Amino acid sequence: MFDIEFLRRIRIAEIDSVVADLPAGGRVLEFGAGDGTQAMDLSRRGFDVIGIDLARSAHAGHRVFPVLDYDGSHIPLPDSSVDVVFSSNVLEHVEDLPGALAEMRRVTRDGGLGVHLVPSVAWRGWTLATGPPTSLAAVGFMLATLASGRPTAVSDALRYGRVAITAALPIAHGASGNAFSELFRYRSSRWRRDFESHGFEVLRSRRSGLFHTGHMLLGPRLSMARRADLAARFGSAADVFVVRPVRTSRIE
Secondary structure (H helix, E strand, C coil), X not given: CCCHHHHHHHHHHHHHHHHHHCCCCCEEEEECCCCCHHHHHHHHCCCEEEEEEECCCCCHHHCCCCEEEECCCCCCCCCCCEEEEEEEXXXXXXXXXXXXXXXXXXXXXXXXXXXXXXXXXHHHHHHHHCHHHHHHHHHHHHHHHHHHCCCCHHHHHHHHHHHHHHHHCCCCCCCCCCCCCHHHHCCHHHHHHHHHHCCEEEXXXXXXXXXXXXXXXXXXXXXXXXXXXXXXXXXXXEEEEEEEECCHHHHC
């Protein structure tokens, strides 16, 4: 079940998997920075980092790094002003993906890159598969909490009840389709087509090498090393795409 500290550990591990793709000391725009965990980590590694996210983001009240508010349409930066646009598990939530990718092209300098982690079919499949056991576990926690008699028992039980309901239902993760159509939407070939259809050349792609699910199966009880082992057997939670903007003259 959801654990913000565990999620932050996952996000740092993702940075470990892509840091070699980023030009040392470069200016990085994190698109969809959330609470700023990854932006802060990149800054600590010597990058010049700008993070942006929607003002209405669920993470807006928990930011650990300065994050600029983004209106969902226009990246608040000048043309050709960053070396890299980085995102992690964000693009699937973007309703106007062509518009967002066009904005990324606009702010990227000549010779710059995009480095994007996107959810995989394996992540979608294992998140569906672990929904029912997560729901049952949440019901167990809910009943135990109600029986505890703690002052916060009712509010805690309601929280577990919400988890039980949402885990049991195959709810869509991204901005379009449903949980089952996402098994096709999150194919690596589909992500590649998205980038190539909207002004980017895919330089390379690979698995992230980390296993986790949307229900945070076993959470911090599984080490990152163990999750790397599981990724080799059961699939990585994300695909990594390193892309380069194609300027208009080449597209036309």
